[in-house]
Amino acid sequence: MLNTQQRRLSAFIFILLGLSGCDTPNNNINIALGPDASTTQQLSQQVLNSYGVNNDDYNAHFLPFDKALKGLQDGSIDISMSFLGLPTNGIKSLQAATGDVTLLSLPEEVIADIEQHSDYQRFTIPTSSYQFLTKEVSTLTAYAVLMANTQTINDQMGYQLARIMYNATLAPLPHAQSHFLSLKYALDGGSHLPIHPGAKRFYEEQGLTVTLPVAQLSAAGAKQEFIFGTGSQGGTYYPLGGELTTRWNEQLPSVNFTNVATQASIENLHSLREGKMDLGMTVNVSAVNALQGKGAFAEQAVENIAFIGQLYPEVFQVVTRKRGDLSSFADIKRQ
Helix, strand or coil, X not given: CCCHHHHHHHHHHHHHHHHHCCCCCCCCCEEECCCCXXXXXXXXXXXXXXXXXXXXXXXXXXXXXXXXXXXXXXXXCCEEEEEECCCCHHHHHHHHHHCCEEECCCCHHHHHHHHHHCCCEEEEECHHHCCCCCCCEEEEEEEEEEEEECCCCCHHHHHHHHHHHCCCCCCCCCCHHHHHCCCCCCXXXXXXXXXXXXXXXXXXXXXXXXXXXXXXXXXXXXXCEEEEECCCCCCCHHHHHHHHHHHHHHHCCCCEEEEECCCCHHHHHHHHHCCCCCEEEEEHHHHHHHHHCCHHHCCCCCCCEEEEEEEEEEEEXXXXXXXXXXXXXXXXXXC
């Protein structure tokens, strides 16, 4: 009689066999887990470990999403796991090129386990998200948030950043996720994070009730040049960050913002701590870990960061191409 752990591992091996077309177990399955030491990579491995999959059961590839997509298209990657905005243009493009893309649902026991031990929350991807979906997809979500360096972003600049991001009188940014840049969602993902006092002042002027703790600033003088860490060029952070940078530069002509491509959340938080960046995009869960000195920040916490506002919900999307009847983890487990 197999125990629960053995059944989970056996079921997942069947999934991997279905993806590769092999008849016997092997470790030739190629899974793109996200960039090395990224939030995506950490959650990807947490998902696999929760399901009972060992590192020896697959080949791990630490790739940004644009390279993972290329691997999916040419067959060198079997599964890509990434935190992305919903919908994601890269997934749409892959479907247009191949015609056989699908998203895998996370098993219920995995979702429940990760929810219990982290700040990630369950999320259902509706069929309307992509034309190729025929059923809803169960997964996890967090929030993409903007964090500021409290040593370089002073009170007035924090106020201006929030004001411009959530100014309803300005034309909407062209990015698909920009509709989340409204006061309705501004404080989402801020739980357990200290808010920048300038941003807090703006929100309260707009009638919002702000109960988050207020960060202490050490920034004083008026800085002229600001570095904004985003993400890889194939993901959601980089293009949205570029649009925000353009908007800030238009509305604040006396200063200059430069957005830079990075490996996203964890790199940005480390760079904020080290004073290499003034602003950074990150998943809210990683920002909480950074403040508390947990996970990737166990050796040194990041104390000089403050929440400016929510950008959009980040959805964990597990992308593959159909092999036979494969459309979800559950489909394979039922066979």
